[in-house]
Amino acid sequence: MKVDRKGRLEGKVAVITGAASGIGRATAVVFAREGAKLALATDKNIDGLKETLKLVEQEGGEAFIKKTSVAVEEEVKELIDLALKTYSKIDILCNIAGVTAQVSTLEEQSPEEWKRIYEINVLGAVYGTKHVAKHMQERRSGAIVNMASVAGIRSGAGANSYSASKAAIINFTQTAACDLGGFNVRVNAVCPGLIETGMTKPVFDYARKAGKEEKLGSRCELRRYGLPEEVAYAILFLASDEASYITGQALPVDGGNTASLNLPGMKV
Numbered sequence: 001m002k003v004d005r006k007g008r009l010e011g012k013v014a015v016i017t018g019a020a021s022g023i024g025r026a027t028a029v030v031f032a033r034e035g036a037k038l039a040l041a042t043d044k045n046i047d048g049l050k051e052t053l054k055l056v057e058q059e060g061g062e063a064f065i066k067k068t069s070v071a072v073e074e075e076v077k078e079l080i081d082l083a084l085k086t087y088s089k090i091d092i093l094c095n096i097a098g099v100t101a102q103v104s105t106l107e108e109q110s111p112e113e114w115k116r117i118y119e120i121n122v123l124g125a126v127y128g129t130k131h132v133a134k135h136m137q138e139r140r141s142g143a144i145v146n147m148a149s150v151a152g153i154r155s156g157a158g159a160n161s162y163s164a165s166k167a168a169i170i171n172f173t174q175t176a177a178c179d180l181g182g183f184n185v186r187v188n189a190v191c192p193g194l195i196e197t198g199m200t201k202p203v204f205d206y207a208r209k210a211g212k213e214e215k216l217g218s219r220c221e222l223r224r225y226g227l228p229e230e231v232a233y234a235i236l237f238l239a240s241d242e243a244s245y246i247t248g249q250a251l252p253v254d255g256g257n258t259a260s261l262n263l264p265g266m267k268v
């Protein structure tokens with residue numbers, strides 16, 4: 001078999017939201033390493049976004065950064081328009097930006113909090129997909145990767161609103177894949193388990209302080225938590241031409257967490 005030594009995203013242009021830290025940053029670095037040109041966005045953490053740009057440039061990559069809240073449709077449109085103006089095309093959109101909510105009882109949960117989670121985690125991806133779709137349809141080519149979670153597959157991995165938003169993303173991935181499949185535009189999602197990032201820092205800090213680090217991810221079949229790069233490589237695969245016959249899927253990247261009923265007392 002002939003091995004192609006070119007980057008796996010050579011000549012591609014990718015827009016990545018939530019690129020200031022965690023999984024979004026790791027995705028930007030991996031994509032740059034594989035030859036993609038990048039449009040990187042985040043809402044508030046501009047210092048973090050500048051740091052990501054530095055890491056991308058260290059990989060020999062090319063990128064621009066833009067302050068963008070995915071919860072504001074006009075800002076998402078401006079990001080897509082700028083990427084098109086800068087690079088003349090968009091091959092890949094990674095809707096990675098997301099926020100979590102405090103775990104609380106149903107009585108404590110406010111409509112405002114549910115709306116905030118949905119505006120970022122769900123509508124953010126909807127706006128991105130909407131504004132890139134026409135361009136990708138015209139080119140009859142494109143790959144969109146959405147950020148779901150194991151929390152969207154089962155309960156027990158976060159607040160009700162967070163879980164519901166990630167379940168919504170899995171279904172939006174399927175419906176958008178149906179809408180765009182006839183135009184050779186693929187839409188997939190990844191469902192990470194516990195990954196060490198800014199979002200999960202409080203969980204990691206608490207466990208370490210309590211001397212319980214070995215508990216982190218211990219209920220996964222691989223008996224450990226994951227790293228941002230391990231999710232980034234799954235995103236890379238789904239975004240690349242290697243996944244040319246895969247659409248409408250939500251891939252768990254969770255150390256086997258969702259593969260098991262994980263009944264107490266059943267593990268050796």
Ligand SMILES: NC(=O)c1ccc[n+]([C@@H]2O[C@H](COP(=O)([O-])OP(=O)(O)OC[C@H]3O[C@@H](n4cnc5c(N)ncnc54)[C@H](O)[C@@H]3O)[C@@H](O)[C@H]2O)c1
Nearest residue numbers: 018020021022023043069070097098149192195197198199
């Ligand atoms: N860390 C985990 O264990 C885990 C597991 C499953 C899914 N996820 C998902 O992965 C994605 C990335 O999170 P992470 O874990 O890397 O955490 P993170 O907090 O390090 O990254 C989140 C990113 O989203 C950005 N962001 C937040 N609100 C935004 C907005 N309104 N507009 C634009 N950008 C915004 C943040 O600035 C940051 O860059 C999220 O969608 C999260 O739900 C994380």
